[in-house]
Amino acid sequence: MHQLNSLEKRAAMALALVFSSRMLGLFMLLPVFALYGSELDGFSPLWVGLAIGAYGLTQAILQIPLGWLSDRIGRHKVMLGGLTLFAVGSVVAALADSVYMVTFGRILQGAGAIAGAILALAADLTREEQRPKVMAIIGASIGLSFAVAMVLGPLLAKWAGLSGVFWFTAVLACGAMLVVALLLPKSVNKAPMAETLALPQSLGAMLKHRQLLQLDLGVLLLHLMLTAMFVALPALLQNYGLVSVKHWQFYLPVLLGSFVLMIPMMIIAMRKAQEKGFFLLAIALLISAMLLALLVPGFTALTLALLLFFIGFNFLEASLPALVSRIAPAGQRGSAMGIYSSSQFFGAFLGGVTGGTLVQHFGYQALFAALAVIGLIWLLVASTLQLPPRAQRLSLAVSLTSEQQASALAAQLTTLNGVQEVTMVLAEQRCYLKVSSAQFDHTAAQAVITAAGA
Structure with missing residues (x-):
């Protein structure tokens, strides 16, 4: 604060x-x-x-x-x-x-x-x-x-x-x-x-952006796995002798433990610039959790499986939106986050349908096997993800009268130190920048805008 x-x-x-x-x-x-x-x-x-x-x-x-x-x-x-x-x-x-x-x-x-x-x-x-x-x-x-x-x-x-x-x-x-x-x-x-908001003219471009699509698929599969798992988990706990009123005694230590173990992952990933490696590790934890629940029966194995799952889930839930914001083109973060959020909720719906269908027709083991396969597919897709350098986002007010003036100003701003990307939006009279905060000079950018009469 x-x-x-x-x-x-x-x-x-x-x-x-x-x-x-x-x-x-x-x-x-x-x-x-x-x-x-x-x-x-x-x-x-x-x-x-x-x-x-x-x-x-x-x-x-x-x-x-x-x-x-x-x-x-x-x-x-x-x-x-x-x-x-x-x-x-x-x-x-x-x-x-x-x-x-x-x-x-x-x-x-x-x-x-x-x-x-x-x-x-x-x-x-x-x-x-x-x-x-x-x-x-x-x-x-x-x-x-x-x-x-x-x-x-x-x-x-x-x-x-x-x-x-x-x-x-x-x-x-x-x-x-x-x-x-x-x-x-x-x-x-x-x-x-x-x-801040998804714009109709930007949605098509976002749906063609390979890296953003990888992240959209990721959050869809993450929430599919979460929702599908809870079709089976409460009944399994009861089958292992844990009465429903005591289920909170199972969930609370598992969730607290997962948060405690997830935090060092976040810190190391940020400080050592190893976001992708830990991102893949978190997906691997989801897969390991499903395989453990599938292959090793018993309450202890299920507890460990859920701990592994929530370590990975919490890390990914925190990392995915940050990566979407980082990768989204300048001036199109609202559209990128809109599609991301829709993918997240659609994943919850698919998880309910998938989990219910598999448990009803094939049983709990089939559900865990299917979720392990889904996690493996996600891991393969995520392995090709390329993360751009960290950037700060800025929006500057401009006064533009034509596309030609906007293009000329964008070209000038692109030459400044630290500028990674420039987007001009005539309808909003705004210039959106993605910049390296260590190299970018805000005063120089404002001077270019003023000199251009914008």
Whole structure:
């Protein structure tokens, strides 16, 4: 929080609270539905997977459109509307007596796809040099909400049943609406759109960008593996004699241990500039976890497998968005992150379908074998990933009247020390730069713009 002003601190805390409360409600179903959903009409492993992953489908479809809408009617309106849908979906699921209505409720929950609006508002309310800190706070809140959900979900389900989990989720949504309405600062200006929201004219280019596609595939497979695993995990724990009310005693030490062991990986990868090596190691940990669960029966092996999985998962969950932001072309980060987020949620949907189908027709062992193969495919794809040098992103206001003037200015800026990439956007009157912070001279760049009459 160092160097954030009072507005940025308030925005960071309020947005993190909104984001994490919503994700907490979504995550709490993972460790409990396979057990407590058995009382619902139509229950089967396939429908367990569909109910768990259904929110991901509507999230993937609506993530980008609702981001665009927030730029037209306002971030607060989209966030309040999305949270209302999320609350309604939670109530529908809480009142459901069949797995089909629970799945419909989850679809409605996912329709409140406000992640793009939240991140865009975070950009609106922060200075460019402080923006990464605010984004990191929001990102950390998601990881914390997952850990809390693994503990709170089983406890709440034991006390109030599956419907109680959904009622609690509805209360969380209402609380988040109050935060948006009463605590969240109103935007006083807008950050450059291209850096915060997906733009239609940029989506085609992002879908052809090989390195970004590798990362999009990666986050899709990561969340596919996570969601598919939780179709089987709660029932397996119960089969090994761990009653549902004590599942939190399993999840808590595993998650804490994974965070403790993941942090040194992050530090070494950053300080020694070995991001790719540790990235591949994290994927290998996912594969090892699936193979251990497949080949070595027993509660101890399953515990170790889950520890390995979450070490890799936590590292990748933190690394992937940072790599997308780093690789995305100047002025197109919003589009790159929009496709990345949609891929993430679509992976959750596919994981539910895949996990439910495999468990229902072939059993738990087939699921772990399939996930190991999926991890191996990802490892092979990721081995060809090429990481560019670290860069800082800047956006400078310009005054341009023609494409020719923009091209000439871009050519001049490209010759400056430390400039890696220049993008001119006439419609926004903005110049986007990717620069090496150690070599770049901001004053020199501003002088070039002034001299060019821009």
